[in-house]
Amino acid sequence: MGGFGAHYKGDVSEVTVGHETGIYLEHNEPFTWTATTPANGDYTEITFAGTGATTSVGSSGILSAPLGMLIGTKLTFHGNNGNYSAFYYEAVSGRIYHVVDHTFDTVTKIKIVPALPNASSLASTTSDVIFIHSLGMPTIQGGTAFTMTSSADTSKEVSAIDQFVGLASFMTLPDTTVDLHRYHVVGLGRQVAVQQTGKVHHLGGSLEMPLHSPKWLYYCLGREVVDRGNCGADPTGHSDKALTVDVAPGQTYIDLDNATFGSITLGVGDYLLINDGTLAPTTTYKAPQLNTNVYWPDGAGLSDDTVHFEWAETSECRRVVAIEPLTTGIRCFVDDPWQFTHTTADTAAVRRYDDADSSGSPHVQANRTIKNPVSRLLYSSDTIPSFCVEHSIRNRDVGSYSVEQSSNTPGGATDSKQLTRVFRGCKIVEWELSSTVDAEVKFRAIFDALSSYTDTGRLESTPGDRYTSHRMFQNTADTLKNRKVAGIADGSEKPFMYYNGTIEAFGKSLGFISGFELRGKTGVELFHTIQSNPVAESIDSSNLSTKQVPFGGTRNASIIREGREEFELEIDVILTDGTLWHELRSHLEKSGVVGTAAGTASPLIHLNFTKPTTTSGTPLTIPGFRVLMDDYIITQAPIPIPDDKGLLHSKIMLQPRNIKVISEDTLYHC
Numbered sequence: 016m017g018g019f020g021a022h023y024k025g026d027v028s029e030v031t032v033g034h035e036t037g038i039y040l041e042h043n044e045p046f047t048w049t050a051t052t053p054a055n056g057d058y059t060e061i062t063f064a065g066t067g068a069t070t071s072v073g074s075s076g077i078l079s080a081p082l083g084m085l086i087g088t089k090l091t092f093h094g095n096n097g098n099y100s101a102f103y104y105e106a107v108s109g110r111i112y113h114v115v116d117h118t119f120d121t122v123t124k125i126k127i128v129p130a131l132p133n134a135s136s137l138a139s140t141t142s143d144v145i146f147i148h149s150l151g152m153p154t155i156q157g158g159t160a161f162t163m164t165s166s167a168d169t170s171k172e173v174s175a176i177d178q179f180v181g182l183a184s185f186m187t188l189p190d191t192t193v194d195l196h197r198y199h200v201v202g203l204g205r206q207v208a209v210q211q212t213g214k215v216h217h218l219g220g221s222l223e224m225p226l227h228s229p230k231w232l233y234y235c236l237g238r239e240v241v242d243r244g245n246c247g248a249d250p251t252g253h254s255d256k257a258l259t260v261d262v263a264p265g266q267t268y269i270d271l272d273n274a275t276f277g278s279i280t281l282g283v284g285d286y287l288l289i290n291d292g293t294l295a296p297t298t299t300y301k302a303p304q305l306n307t308n309v310y311w312p313d314g315a316g317l318s319d320d321t322v323h324f325e326w327a328e329t330s331e332c333r334r335v336v337a338i339e340p341l342t343t344g345i346r347c348f349v350d351d352p353w354q355f356t357h358t359t360a361d362t363a364a365v366r367r368y369d370d371a372d373s374s375g376s377p378h379v380q381a382n383r384t385i386k387n388p389v390s391r392l393l394y395s396s397d398t399i400p401s402f403c404v405e406h407s408i409r410n411r412d413v414g415s416y417s418v419e420q421s422s423n424t425p426g427g428a429t430d431s432k433q434l435t436r437v438f439r440g441c442k443i444v445e446w447e448l449s450s451t452v453d454a455e456v457k458f459r460a461i462f463d464a465l466s467s468y469t470d471t472g473r474l475e476s477t478p479g480d481r482y483t484s485h486r487m488f489q490n491t492a493d494t495l496k497n498r499k500v501a502g503i504a505d506g507s508e509k510p511f512m513y514y515n516g517t518i519e520a521f522g523k524s525l526g527f528i529s530g531f532e533l534r535g536k537t538g539v540e541l542f543h544t545i546q547s548n549p550v551a552e553s554i555d556s557s558n559l560s561t562k563q564v565p566f567g568g569t570r571n572a573s574i575i576r577e578g579r580e581e582f583e584l585e586i587d588v589i590l591t592d593g594t595l596w597h598e599l600r601s602h603l604e605k606s607g608v609v610g611t612a613a614g615t616a617s618p619l620i621h622l623n624f625t626k627p628t629t630t631s632g633t634p635l636t637i638p639g640f641r642v643l644m645d646d647y648i649i650t651q652a653p654i655p656i657p658d659d660k661g662l663l664h665s666k667i668m669l670q671p672r673n674i675k676v677i678s679e680d681t682l683y684h685c
Contacts, residue, residue, distance in 0.1 A: 027431075028408040030186060031485045033176030034351035035401045035439070036336075037149035037267045038072070038080070042097065042139040044341050045070050046078070050099075050137045052130045057549030058115065059131040061145075063123045071157035071283055071337035072348065076122030079157030079337070081172035081482050085117035085125055087439070087466045087568025089148040097143035102131055104146075114147070115567030116550045119163055128547045128567075149267060150575070151440035151465050153403045154350045157337050160483075167472030168479025175336050175350055176405040176437065177491050179503040181224040181231065181458070182510060188406055189217040189438055189464045214543050215570045217438060217464040220404070225455040225510035226448070229393060229640050229678040230502055233685035235446045235460065235535055236674065237399035237577075238297075238354060242312040242390035243290045243330040245635055247366045247683065248375030252278030255290065255362040259344060262289070262357040269353070269363070272344045276365045284500070285335050286366040286683045287347060289357050294326040297394045298645075298673050304609040311392050311677070323607030323619060323645070327392050329355040332366060332683045334500075351400065351684065366683055370495040377499065377681035379506030383628040384636040389683055393676040399537055399577050402441050404464075407484035409433040425478040435484045440465025442575050444539045448622075448642070451530035451587075456511040456624055463541055466564055466571040474561045504681040507638065511624040518586065519621040520669075521598060521605065527589035529664070533622070533642065534585075535674070538578025546573060584620065584644065584669045589662050590654065599652040607645045620644035620671065640678035647671035 040046055045066050052059045065075040073079045090112045091104040100106060116126035131137065155161075156175035164170050180186070194213035199205075233239050254277035260270040269289075274281040281287070294310055296303040303325035308314050310326040333349035340346075372378035372386045380386055409431035425432075446460040472481035485491045492501040499505075518528050546569040553561045564571075588595070605618045625639035651668035 027410065027412060029406070029484060029486050030180050030183070031176050031405045031487065031491065032178045032180050033174065033403050033405065034154050034178075035149050035152050035403055036154040036349065036351055037152055038078070038147040038155060038348070039266075039268055040072075040078075040145045040147070042141055042143040044346065045072060045074070045339055046076065048139045048145065050131055052132075052135060055549075056130050056132075057547070058126045058128050060124060060126050065122070070339040072155065072339050073123070073157060077119070077163055078123040079155045079161045080117075080123075080152075081174060081468075081563075082119055082163060082170070083117050083471070083563025084153065084174065084437075084468055085114045085147065086468075086562065086564035087571060088114045088152050089150065090114055090127055091146050091148070093144040093146055094142040098137055098140045099143045113546055113567075113569070113573070115548055115569065119165065121165075126550055128549065149265070149352055150401050153437060153439065154336055155348070166477040166479070167475040167481045168477050170472065170479070170481040171483050172481050173483045173485075174403075174405070174437070176403055177485050177501055178230070179487060179492065179501045180222065182227055182508065183222050183224045185221070185223040187219070187221050188404065188436075189220040189441075189462070189467075191467060192216045192218070213570070214572075216541075217467055217571070218541075220438065220441065220462045220464065221460065223457065223459045226458040227508055227510045228502060228680055228682060229391070229676055230682065230685045231446075231458055231460060232393050232448075232676050234400055234402055234443050235537070236393045236395040236676065238394050238396045239331070239685055240295075240311075240327050240355075240392050241288070241330050241332050241683075242392075243288065243292075243328065244312070245388060245390040246288055246330070246332055247377050247389060248387045250279050250365060250367055250374040253365055253375075255364045257362050258289070258357060258359050261359060262353050264354055264356055265352050267352045268346050268348045270341065270344055270346050271363065274338065274345055279365050281335065281338070281347070281365055283335055283338055286332055287335055287349065288332045288364045288366050288683075289330060289353075289361055290364060291329045291331070291355065291357050291361045293329050293355070295329050295355060296325060297327050297392075297675055298325055299396060300672060306609050309609050312390060323609055325609060327394070329357075331355060331357075332389075334684060368496050368499040368683075376496075377504070377683075379504055379638070379681060382630040383506060383626060383638070384630065385638055385679065385681060386636070388635055388679050389681060390635060390677070390679050391682070391685070393678070393685070395580060395674060399442060399539075401575070404438045404441060405435070405485060406438070407433055407435040407486075425473050433480055433484070435470040435480065435482050437468040438464040438466075439468060440575055442539045442577065443537055445534070445536045447532060447534045449530070449532040450513045450516065452513055454513065456513070456516070463539060463575065465541070465573070465575050466568055468563050471561050471563050474555050474559060499681055502682055507681055509626055511626060511640070515627060516622065516624040518623075519619070520586070521594065521618045527591060528586060529589065530587040531622070532585045534583045536579075536581045538580055540576060540578060541572035542574040542576070543571075544573045582644070582671050582674055584647070584671060586667045586669070588665055588667055590665050595649070595652045595665065595667060596654060598649045602648060604646055604648050620647060620669070635679055638680055640676055640680075643675045643677070644669075644671035645673040645675075
């Protein structure tokens with residue numbers, strides 16, 4: 016007989032996405048630590064201690080990372096002749112350590128393998144640094160939003176996984192599967208005598224949506240730069256300031272002499288724009304050409320997008336998620352590592368969101384144009400960024416959100432039986448951008464993950480939800496300003512439609528297009544490696560693991576790496592002449608020429624989409640994105656016999672080697 020209990024269902028399921036950002040911990044700013052290796056020498060335990068300083072990175076020896084979230088991450092030691100100099104990454108041929116346990120006992124403790132030799136009790140000192148790597152580490156969200164206690168029911172732990180996924184019409188999370196090894200033994204009959212679990216896989220995540228912003232294309236291509244002259248605007252009273260220390264690619268913070276930018280004081284939640292005119296190539300397979308003033312954005316913004324370019328300025332913008340006072344100056348931790356080198360010759364500026372257009376905030380106006388727009392360029396390079404996906408599901412809403420959070424006692428009348436997971440170390444495997452005359456521009460992607468974190472607070476002796484999950488319109492994008500932060504600014508949620516698009520190829524406009532599909536593969540693969548796990552698994556009374564990441568994460572894949580990149584474009588066109596057939600039979604590569612306008616000798620492929628406005632505006636103020644494809648060869652252009660009295664359709668196949676995306680929107684950072 017069926018029961019009357021509530022069930023899990025789609026309308027009480029929340030999915031958010033976020034960046035992954037490593038944590039750089041320098042001795043005494045704000046933590047110290049001591050490493051202890053037990054007598055058996057299988058692992059080393061690192062115990063953090065506070066210095067009296069309270070920052071949004073943590074306080075009193077408590078790192079602002081949800082309990083268990085560090086399990087499965089990688090760690091290295093750095094510095095300059097401190098007590099840990101024998102273990103420095105630079106000094107010992109790149110030794111990388113694995114975090115196999117993350118516990119809390121008034122302070123944060125982690126266990127790492129391999130063990131540090133001769134470290135029975137080794138205290139940190141000046142110059143010692145611990146760096147927890149970005150892959151698989153959701154960006155921290157400290158400060159008042161983060162509370163960790165010994166009791167699950169009073170802890171309020173959170174990560175900055177607060178970005179809107181998109182107008183997803185279909186989404187599946189990676190399937191978690193376990194390899195099972197089964198052995199028959201001679202003399203023990205026909206049944207399986209021994210079975211043992213092996214590798215754990217998290218594969219096959221997918222999503223499909225009408226595209227309303229270029230956010231996901233960042234994870235498909237990998238590089239992002241912004242137009243420093245069109246990236247919001249300075250708040251009133253603002254002045255730029257020079258960097259005091261160089262920034263390296265992959266660095267997850269920036270050091271400044273103070274938080275003062277004129278009369279503006281930088282705070283957590285603000286954005287930092289690094290103004291850098293240094294040029295970087297947008298192609299890796301050939302020597303790029305550089306002519307005077309022919310680079311993005313000055314030589315080829317959307318106001319003059321017919322000019323071909325192969326270089327781009329390297330200005331970047333990132334959100335500040337934590338600010339730590341240093342002995343001299345401040346350290347600003349950011350949401351997503353910096354991708355380029357920046358020097359003390361460059362300057363930093365503050366960017367802010369506001370409900371409307373004050374403080375220089377990007378804002379979609381009533382006529383659907385953007386005031387203070389952000390112009391960005393996306394293109395591919397040697398890597399693509401990883402991301403994390405937070406998924407929470409409950410069987411019902413019990414009262415208001417605030418009541419449910421404060422009174423959600425497991426087994427009680429207000430229990431929503433919430434289950435929260437975070438899939439970490441995700442990367443796009445393949446993606447597709449398409450449109451037809453029947454619908455909107457659609458985006459589809461498949462992604463894999465390294466591991467899955469689960470909030471196990473309900474298995475503790477004082478049960479409760481340790482992790483405070485994000486609910487997009489209840490505690491995340493709950494104001495006009497926060498909607499902009501989450502990537503769904505009011506007025507920006509409309510998708511791009513086919514009737515606001517144009518396609519150009521072979522130096523001319525293709526006027527009779529009934530559809531296209533642009534497909535990309537990143538070559539991402541996962542690899543399992545041999546890892547030690549000397550830490551005993553914690554098991555509750557029901558024989559269930561209470562670890563947020565079981566078995567120290569060593570049964571998950573430890574490497575997720577992109578490989579060969581491939582692009583393919585399919586266009587459904589109604590033929591009007593034989594030009595495309597001649598292109599096929601000549602099978603010549605079409606390449607842009609720097610400084611030469613398309614339509615003459617630079618026949619790039621342009622996919623251009625804008626959103627409708629109720630007034631005319633300059634190209635930079637109209638929400639839109641343009642895909643530029645270069646160095647392509649047509650591989651198929653069939654000319655079939657048309658149906659009786661019908662039009663002649665041809666599905667043209669092209670393979671480009673280079674793709675760039677220019678967009679205008681309200682996002683400071685994808």
